[in-house]
Structure formats: structure tokens, C-alpha cells
Amino acid sequence: MAWWSRKPDSREKELSHNHTSINDSVRGNFALARLEDLVAWGRKNSIWPFNFGLSCCYVEMATSLTSKYDIARFGAEVIRGTPREADVIVISGTVFYKASPMIKLLYQQMMAPRWVIAMGSCACSDGMFDVYSVIQGVDKFLPVDVYVTGCPPRPDSLMEGLLLLQEKVGNERRPLSWVIGPQGVEQPVFPAQRELKGPKRRRIGRLTPPDYASHDLYREGHDANR
Amino acid sequence: MQTVDLALNEAIQAQAGPALLATQPTVDRIPTFWITKEKIHDLLRYVKNEIDRPYKMLYDLTGIDERGRSHREGQPDSDFTAVYHLYSFGRNAYLRFKVPLPEKRPSVPTITDLWPAADWYERETWDLVGIRFDGHPHLVRLIMPRDWEGHPLRKDHPSHGTELGLNMPDQKMMEEQEQLQFDPEEWGMKRSSDGTDFLFLNLGPHHPGTHGVLRVVLQLDGEIIIDAVPDIGFHHRAQEKVAERQTWHTYLPYTDRVDYLSGVINNMAYLSSVEQLAGIEIPLRAQVIRVMMCELYRIANHFVWLGTFSQDVGQLSPVFYTFNDRERAFYIAEAITGARMHPNWFRMGGTAQDLPIGWEDLFRDFINYLPPRLDEYEREIVKNRIFKARTKGIGRTTVDEAIEWGMTGPNLRACGLGWDFRKAHPYSGYDQFEFDIPIGKNGDSYDRATVRIEEMRQSLRIIDQCVRNMPDGPYKAIHPLATPPPKPKTMHDIETLIAHFLTVSWGPVIPPGEALGAIEASKGNNGYYLISDGSTTPYRNRIRTPSFPHMQMLPLLCRGLTVSDLIAIFGSVDFVLADVDK
Ligand code: SF4
Numbered sequence: 001m002a003w004w005s006r007k008p009d010s011r012e013k014e015l016s017h018n019h020t021s022i023n024d025s026v027r028g029n030f031a032l033a034r035l036e037d038l039v040a041w042g043r044k045n046s047i048w049p050f051n052f053g054l055s056c057c058y059v060e061m062a063t064s065l066t067s068k069y070d071i072a073r074f075g076a077e078v079i080r081g082t083p084r085e086a087d088v089i090v091i092s093g094t095v096f097y098k099a100s101p102m103i104k105l106l107y108q109q110m111m112a113p114r115w116v117i118a119m120g121s122c123a124c125s126d127g128m129f130d131v132y133s134v135i136q137g138v139d140k141f142l143p144v145d146v147y148v149t150g151c152p153p154r155p156d157s158l159m160e161g162l163l164l165l166q167e168k169v170g171n172e173r174r175p176l177s178w179v180i181g182p183q184g185v186e187q188p189v190f191p192a193q194r195e196l197k198g199p200k201r202r203r204i205g206r207l208t209p210p211d212y213a214s215h216d217l218y219r220e221g222h223d224a225n226r
Numbered sequence: 227m228q229t230v231d232l233a234l235n236e237a238i239q240a241q242a243g244p245a246l247l248a249t250q251p252t253v254d255r256i257p258t259f260w261i262t263k264e265k266i267h268d269l270l271r272y273v274k275n276e277i278d279r280p281y282k283m284l285y286d287l288t289g290i291d292e293r294g295r296s297h298r299e300g301q302p303d304s305d306f307t308a309v310y311h312l313y314s315f316g317r318n319a320y321l322r323f324k325v326p327l328p329e330k331r332p333s334v335p336t337i338t339d340l341w342p343a344a345d346w347y348e349r350e351t352w353d354l355v356g357i358r359f360d361g362h363p364h365l366v367r368l369i370m371p372r373d374w375e376g377h378p379l380r381k382d383h384p385s386h387g388t389e390l391g392l393n394m395p396d397q398k399m400m401e402e403q404e405q406l407q408f409d410p411e412e413w414g415m416k417r418s419s420d421g422t423d424f425l426f427l428n429l430g431p432h433h434p435g436t437h438g439v440l441r442v443v444l445q446l447d448g449e450i451i452i453d454a455v456p457d458i459g460f461h462h463r464a465q466e467k468v469a470e471r472q473t474w475h476t477y478l479p480y481t482d483r484v485d486y487l488s489g490v491i492n493n494m495a496y497l498s499s500v501e502q503l504a505g506i507e508i509p510l511r512a513q514v515i516r517v518m519m520c521e522l523y524r525i526a527n528h529f530v531w532l533g534t535f536s537q538d539v540g541q542l543s544p545v546f547y548t549f550n551d552r553e554r555a556f557y558i559a560e561a562i563t564g565a566r567m568h569p570n571w572f573r574m575g576g577t578a579q580d581l582p583i584g585w586e587d588l589f590r591d592f593i594n595y596l597p598p599r600l601d602e603y604e605r606e607i608v609k610n611r612i613f614k615a616r617t618k619g620i621g622r623t624t625v626d627e628a629i630e631w632g633m634t635g636p637n638l639r640a641c642g643l644g645w646d647f648r649k650a651h652p653y654s655g656y657d658q659f660e661f662d663i664p665i666g667k668n669g670d671s672y673d674r675a676t677v678r679i680e681e682m683r684q685s686l687r688i689i690d691q692c693v694r695n696m697p698d699g700p701y702k703a704i705h706p707l708a709t710p711p712p713k714p715k716t717m718h719d720i721e722t723l724i725a726h727f728l729t730v731s732w733g734p735v736i737p738p739g740e741a742l743g744a745i746e747a748s749k750g751n752n753g754y755y756l757i758s759d760g761s762t763t764p765y766r767n768r769i770r771t772p773s774f775p776h777m778q779m780l781p782l783l784c785r786g787l788t789v790s791d792l793i794a795i796f797g798s799v800d801f802v803l804a805d806v807d808k
Contacts, residue, residue: 051434055461055804056486056567058438059530066549081434098371099439099460100394101402102431128479130386131464132378133370141394152567 036176043087043113044170047162048078050086052106054093057120057152061092064155071155076162083109088165090158091142094122095135107142113174113185117161118144121151164190231257231319234277241272247302247326253502254741256311258322260302266325267335270310274340279316282629284337286311286770287347289355290757293329294381297738297759305329308357310337311742311755311770315629315643318650320742333358343631346778354379354466364413369459369807372405378467385467406457408443413455415445422447427789431460435538435793438803442780442792449788454781461803469767473733474500475574475709477764481754482568484769485805487530488748489523489559490516493572498653499743499754500574503736504707511699512576513655518589518692519562519571520654521685525596526555527748528682531800535675536607538797539616544607551599558588574734575708580701589693596686600679608675617671621783621795624669631782632775635750637799640677641669647746659688671798678800707734733762749773749800773805 033041053061064071071077080086083106095103107116118138121127124147126136138144145168148161171188175181238259239246245265250258261269273281290307292298304326312321325334336359337344348359349368356377359365367374376383384390394402410417410426417424425448430441439460445453465484469477481492494516501508508516529552533545556566562585563569563578571578607613623633625641638645644663648656664680666673702708704715709729716726738760744753750772759765776799783799784792 052432054439055463056483059487059567063549063553067546068550068553094461094463096439096460096462097392097394098402098462099431101399101406102439102460104394104396104399105403106432126387129463129468130388131468132384132387132390133462133464134387135392135394136387140392154566 036173039176040170040172040174044166045075046078047074047076047087047115047165047169048080048085049076050083050089050106050110051079051081052083052089052092054091054095054099054103055122057092057122060152060155061090061119061158064158069155069159071159071162074159074162074166083107084111086110087113088115088117090117090119091123091138091144092119094129095126095138095140097133097135100135100141103138104141113169113172115145115165115169116142117146117148117158117165119148119158119161120153121149124149127151164193230255231317234321237277238269238273242269245269248300250301250324250740252322252741253739254499254743256320256322256742258324258740260324260326263325263327263334266308266310266323267337267340269323270312270337271340273312273321279314281312281314281317281321283313283315283632284310284341284343284347285313285320285632285751286753286755286768287337287344287351288755288768289332289351289357289379290766291355291380295757295759295765302326306332306355306357308332308334308351309755309768311753315645320744322742327357331358332356333360335360336362338362341630343775343778346774353377356380367459369462371402371459373401378464383467385464385471406441408455410445415453424452429789429792431457435796437534437796437801440777440803440806444789444792446789451784451787451789451792454784454792456777456780458777458803458807461807463804463808465769465808466767469764471763473762474736474764475733477767478572479568479570482570483804484771484808485527485747485749485752485773485802486567487527487802489526489567489569490519490563490571491523491527491745491747492752493570494520494654495743495745495747495752496754497572497574497743498745499741499756500736502741502743503739503756503758504574504705504734505737506575506703506705506707508576508654509700509703510655510697512701512703514692514696515577515581515701516572516654517656517659518689518696519559519569519577521688521692522555522559524685524748525682526552526559527800528678529555531678531797532603532607532675535797535800536613538793539613541607541610541613544603547599548603551596554592554595558585558592561585561588573702573709575705576700576702581696586693586696589689593686593690593693597683600682600686604676604679608672608679613675614672616790616794617675617798619668620671620787620791621674621798622668622670623779623783627782628669631779633750633779634772634775635746635748636677636681637669637674637750637776639663640666640673642667647744647751651744653743653745659691661685661688671794674798674800707736709734735760735762736764744770747772749802749805750776769808771805771808773801773803774808776801777806 065077089107118124123138126134146161146165148157150157173186175183234257242261242265245262247260252258288309292304292307306327308325310323348362351357352365353367353369354377425446427444427446430436431439441457443455444451465480468480478493481496484492529548533548536544560566563571623641625643628638628641642665644665646663661684664677666677702712711726711729716722736758738758740757742753742755744751752772753770755768756764757766783795
């Protein structure tokens with residue numbers, strides 16, 4: 001969807017230059033889009049998570065809501081207490097066998113369209129807990145949209161996961177109603193992040209030495225890799 | 227390590243007579259007596275009620291599957307062993323009893339009549355080890371689902387999840403849901419009395435107020451809680467079983483995840499036991515670094531507690547402030563350990579690295595920054611009128627009750643007993659630091675809050691002393707079992723290189739023995755009771771966590787109060803489900 005808008009301070013200048021062609025003012029006041037795109041855009045920018053947590057990872061998920069990380073910047077701070085109002089369930093933690101009926105039931109209670117983020121090694125693949133009381137990854141019984149790795153992932157990683165999900169949701173095409181257009185969901189195909197980011201990562205030549213806690217050195221290492 | 231108490235030996239010998247099968251020397255020097263199953267109840271009653279300076283607290287109760295063990299010199303024959311740990315505040319000492327049991331239908335008499343707190347411990351031992359407790363009022367599984375087959379901590383039970391191929395198809399989901407149906411009669415509850423029908427409210431297993439996957443079934447008369455039945459086990463990660471397949475060294479990262487808010491404090495608890503077994507002396511610098519990091523994590527833990535607690539009682543903004551301050555603590559933790567929540571930074575014999583250059587400044591900033599913030603929190607959260615109204619007099623306990631139920635840590639101190647294992651059983655050089663033990667008076671939710679806030683100030687005081695007096699020297703012991711071995715020592719000759727290779731690839735071999743290492747963690751007394759069979763992995767790892775008994779006390783704390791009070795109690799007790807279920 002193409003966007004056009006004036007900057008907040010640009011209005012006066014433009015007026016004084018008398019640049020207001022009918023075309024310009026129309027573009028400044030309307031957004032033209034296909035309804036489908038508009039709905040996808042709206043969905044993408046207001047993904048509301050379900051207030052759901054299982055273990056350690058949930059603490060980092062909660063941290064991403066607080067001021068330093070502030071997930072509200074991406075429209076995902078509206079934590080819902082009931083699955084029926086939520087768009088995404090973040091499986092933040094270990095998928096315990098005894099808890100899994102409840103996980104599955106809660107997912108089933110969510111209304112479509114609904115998405116799943118597997119947060120942390122435990123939810124992705126069970127990480128370090130290959131043990132008798134834990135199901136080996138939540139994708140054994142739920143369809144996962146985005147995997148966020150780490151043990152626990154930093155709040156930043158969760159937010160990156162959210163952005164990836166947004167990209168996915170924005171490019172998904174769903175029927176507007178059961179009487180309009182073709183039915184079924186069109187899913188975009190995404191390459192693995194490893195393929196996208198690998199080349200850049202391999203170029204990194206300088207890591208922050210672990211023996212220094214000073215900020216300057218950290219920044220130096222950072223700049224050298226730019 | 228404890229000193230030997232000859233008078234106790236005599237007293238127990240006299241009381242037990244021929245029922246005393248053996249006394250077992252252990253590395254931790256905790257007096258250990260093997261008693262017959264017939265006499266154990268009597269003996270426990272004796273040391274609890276009749277001996278002078280009695281052992282009032284049932285510290286832990288568990289079982290061992292001995293069937294695969296090779297080093298049992300001097301111990302009576304046994305296929306399964308029930309192990310009782312007691313603690314005496316008067317003596318400041320632990321005591322251990324063991325009961326040998328046969329392979330076929332192992333059972334001991336229950337001690338729930340002596341200690342009500344034995345209830346969950348016995349159910350847990352039945353569930354995980356398969357030892358029956360005759361006469362237990364309701365011996366059903368505590369941790370695993372009811373229809374689970376086998377007892378996981380037995381040596382013949384599979385350990386890996388991949389072996390079992392667990393899944394949750396729809397059909398199974400319905401069956402499991404069915405099993406979770408609560409039946410009041412099963413718990414001896416009535417559905418109605420005096421013309422009122424009780425309401426049974428199911429709180430959890432997924433509820434924002436329970437701080438994790440915990441389920442509590444409440445029996446309500448209107449809004450008043452008549453009784454509560456906590457249902458745990460939803461967070462069971464098999465920490466004890468995992469130890470049996472990890473090396474002594476590679477188990478360290480798992481400890482981080484036992485109480486996942488306290489980071490390195492868990493490492494400390496585990497190592498306090500392993501290092502006794504290995505006989506490693508920790509260099510001074512490593513000790514002080516450890517103390518400093520433990521206190522930093524204690525503060526980080528209390529920030530989470532404070533934020534979520536105040537949120538539970540209706541204050542919405544403090545959590546944003548406390549989490550921000552927690553980030554400041556994590557900034558330091560990250561600069562030093564490289565990680566935030568799960569640093570896994572201590573090692574057998576010391577720490578993973580030396581402190582980075584520039585560490586003092588980070589701590590100094592923190593020490594200067596925090597005190598005014600703590601004052602502010604106290605003013606704005608704890609002294610707030612609504613907060614007081616919601617917490618004062620709510621969830622009260624007395625010192626006696628607390629000891630009876632195994633309560634430790636800040637919760638015990640809130641009742642008025644200034645008992646801190648950092649002072650009572652100093653480890654890692656805590657006796658060299660100046661700090662006070664804050665105590666409360668009433669043992670209610672409010673006192674639990676004030677005690678913890680003061681505790682953060684004391685932690686800061688300890689950190690300050692560490693920063694000002696950090697000794698020089700190595701950060702890891704020069705000892706053949708210190709893991710990973712210090713690198714410069716490995717390049718002398720082929721022998722040292724081989725030793726290094728073996729220690730790193732197979733892990734160190736710890737001499738056979740048993741030791742309990744217990745410390746003051748952020749939530750209370752956290753102990754690791756480790757058994758080595760002289761191999762590269764622990765034979766048995768028993769984790770005694772503080773949150774387990776605290777959770778068991780919950781019905782006691784909330785009876786007669788309302789549901790909203792229950793939420794305030796949850797918040798004030800500061801538990802983590804990973805610490806309850808392990
Ligand atoms: S991935 Fe790591 S941090 Fe997350 S729940 Fe599992 S063990 Fe905890």
C-alpha cells in the first residue's frame with residue numbers, strides 16, 4: 001500500500017508556496033488502497049498478545065513490555081487476559097507435558113486469525129530439557145509462525161520476532177468474507193533468517209573483548225564492524 | 227561443615243537401641259543415622275519433641291534408588307532409601323536419618339502426624355521415587371499427571387523426552403482435562419454445610435495472579451476462602467533426573483533455571499555441595515566475587531518481586547520502575563557474565579573469568595544510584611495507603627508455625643526470627659561482611675514487603691564492601707578438580723595436557739561421598755544434596771528449594787480471607803514455579 005503524507009511541519013511552507021494542486025490535496029487527505037490491503041495493514045500493526053507465560057522466558061517477555069524496551073512502539077502492548085480477544089499467543093517457556101492440554105485448549109479458544117510465536121529454545125525445540133516431563137517443542141501440536149531462539153531470548157529478540165510476524169501478517173491474504181473472492185489463506189514464503197543475515201554476520205571481524213566492561217571499548221568494537 | 231556432636235550420638239543410640247543399623251560418615255559431617263523402618267517414626271518424634279534444643283524443622287524428605295550404586299561401604303543393604311533431613315535452630319545444625327527399604331513394595335510409616343509439612347514431601351517421594359508412606363491421608367501423585375506410569379527418579383525410568391515421544395493429540399487433551407476435574411470429596415471437603423452451598427473456584431493453571439503455571443482450587447463461602455488445594459507439577463522440568471546424565475560441570479547451567487530469577491545464586495547453592503565433595507578451597511578473590519554477584523542477583527530478584535507484587539495489589543506503575551532498575555542490575559551482570567537471566571558463571575573452584583577491566587565503575591554507579599530509589603519505592607509503594615490496607619494483617623503466620631512448615635528466608639524473618647543462613651552457616655566468606663538482618667513483627671504480607679526492601683539495602687551494603695575491598699589473586703582454585711582447569715597449567719607436559727583433556731571432555735571424577743550444601747538464596751534456604759558414586763556424573767541430586775514448603779503453606783495463610791487477599795499473599799510470598807516443581 002502506498003502512503004503519502006505531509007511532514008508535521010511542512011504544511012505551512014507548502015501553503016505559502018501555493019503548491020496545492022487538487023492532486024496534492026487529495027493525496028494528502030486520502031489513502032487509497034484495496035480493502036484487503038487495508039485490513040492486512042490494520043491487523044499487522046495491532047497484534048495483541050495473550051497474557052500467557054510458562055516459565056523463565058515469560059519474564060523476558062514481560063520485560064519487553066516495560067519502559068526500556070517498550071513493545072508498545074510496535075502496537076503489541078495491549079495484553080489481553082482472555083484468549084478470545086488476543087491475536088497472538090507467545091509460547092514463552094517450557095512446554096510441560098502436564099501443562100500442554102491447557103496450552104492447546106487456550107490456543108483453540110483464540111479466534112482466527114491467530115498466530116503463534118515460539119519464544120525460547122524450550123518452545124522451539126525443547127532446548128536443554130530433553131526430559132520425560134517436557135514435550136519436545138510446541139510445534140508438536142501447534143502451528144508456529146515465528147521461532148525466536150535464545151535461552152531466554154533477550155527482549156530485543158522477541159521484538160524482532162514480532163516484527164517478522166508483522167511482516168508475515170501484512171503480506172498474508174485472507175478472504176474478506178465468505179462471499180467475497182477466493183477462500184483460503186495465502187501465506188507468503190519467507191527465507192530463513194540465517195540466509196538473510198549470514199553474509200553480514202560472517203563479515204564481522206571484531207568482537208567486544210570480554211575483559212573490558214567499559215562503554216568506549218564496546219562502542220569501538222561496534223563501530224569497527226559497521 | 228558441621229562440628230561433631232558426641233552427646234547427640236549417644237542420645238540417639240540410647241533411644242534407638244538395636245534399631246540403629248549404622249552411622250554413616252559423610253563429607254558434610256552432618257550426623258547420619260541408619261534406622262529401621264519400624265523405629266523411624268519414634269525417633270523422629272524423639273528428636274522433634276524430647277531432645278534438648280530440638281530439631282523442629284523438617285528440612286527435606288526424599289528417596290534414593292540405590293540399586294545401581296557401587297560405593298556403599300559401611301551402609302546397610304538397601305534398594306531404596308528414604309532420607310530425612312531435619313534442622314535445629316537451637317543447635318544451628320542439620321541431622322539426617324536414612325531408612326533402608328527392599329525393592330519389593332518399599333514403604334515407611336508416614337510422619338504427617340508429626341509434621342504436617344511432610345504431606346507434600348511424602349507425596350513427592352511416592353510420585354518420583356515410588357516409596358509408599360503407610361498411613362498418609364491422601365497418597366496421590368503430586369508432580370506427574372495422575373495417569374503417569376512409573377516413578378521417574380527410579381533408575382529404570384526413561385530420562386529423555388525424545389525416548390518417550392510425548393505429544394498432545396486432541397483425544398489425549400480431553401482425557402487429561404478430564405483428569406484435572408476437581409472432586410471435593412476426594413480431599414475430604416464438603417459441598418455444603420449449615421444450609422450454605424460452597425463454591426469451588428478453579429484458579430489457574432493459567433492465571434495472571436498465580437505468577438506462573440500453578441493451580442489452586444478454592445472452596446468458597448461467598449467470597450471467603452474456607453480451604454484451598456494447590457495443585458502443582460505443571461512446571462516440572464526434571465531437574466533432579468537431568469543431573470544424573472550431565473557431568474558435574476555441565477549441570478551448572480541447569481541450576482540457573484531452578485530459581486530463574488536468582489541467576490548465580492543457584493550456581494552457588496549447587497557448588498557449595500560439589501566443592502565439599504571435591505574438597506576444593508576457594509581462593510579469596512573468587513569468594514568475594516561470588517558474594518558480590520549473588521547480592522546483585524538478590525537485588526534483581528527482589529525487583530521482580532516488588533514490581534509484580536505491587537501490581538497484584540493494584541498499583542500499575544511501579545512495575546515499570548522496578549523493571550527499569552532491574553535492567554540496571556542486568557547491565558552490570560551482562561558486562562561481567564555476558565548474560566542476563568541465566569549467567570551460568572560460577573565454576574567448580576571459582577568463577578568462569580576474572581572481573582573485566584572497569585567493573586568497579588559499574589558497581590559504584592549502581593551503589594550511588596539505588597538508595598534514593600529504594601527510599602522512593604518505600605514511600606510510594608509500601609507506605610501507600612491502599613497497599614497497607616491490602617496487605618496489613620493478611621496472610622499472617624507465627625514463628626512456630628513457620629518453622630513447623632519449613633518456611634525460610636525473608637518470609638521467616640518477617641515473622642520476627644532473625645535467621646539468615648549467610649550468618650548462621652557462613653559460606654563463601656559471608657562472616658567477613660557487615661550487614662544486618664532485617665526482621666518483621668507480624669509475619670503478614672506487609673512485613674514480608676518491608677523486610678525485603680530493607681534486605682535490598684543490606685545487599686547493597688555488602689556489594690559496597692566487596693567493591694572497596696576486592697582482594698587480588700586468582701579467580702579459580704589450583705586444584706585437580708577445578709573445572710575447567712586453568713589453562714596455563716595445562717601446557718607443561720603431556721600429563722597435564724591429558725588431565726586437562728579428560729576433565730574438559732569427560733568431566734571431573736568426584737570421589738564417592740555425600741554432601742548437603744545449603745545457602746541463603748533469595749527466597750530462602752536452597753540446598754543441594756548430592757551423592758557421588760565416584761564417577762563423572764552425580765548418582766543422585768536432590769534439590770531442596772525454598773518455594774516448595776512456602777507453596778505448601780498457602781492454605782494455612784489464606785483460610786478465612788477473601789480471594790483478593792489470596793492474590794496479595796501470592797505476591798508477597800515471592801515464589802517461582804520452577805522453584806516449586808523443579
Ligand atoms: S528457553 Fe531457556 S529461558 Fe526459556 S523457558 Fe526454556 S530454559 Fe527457560
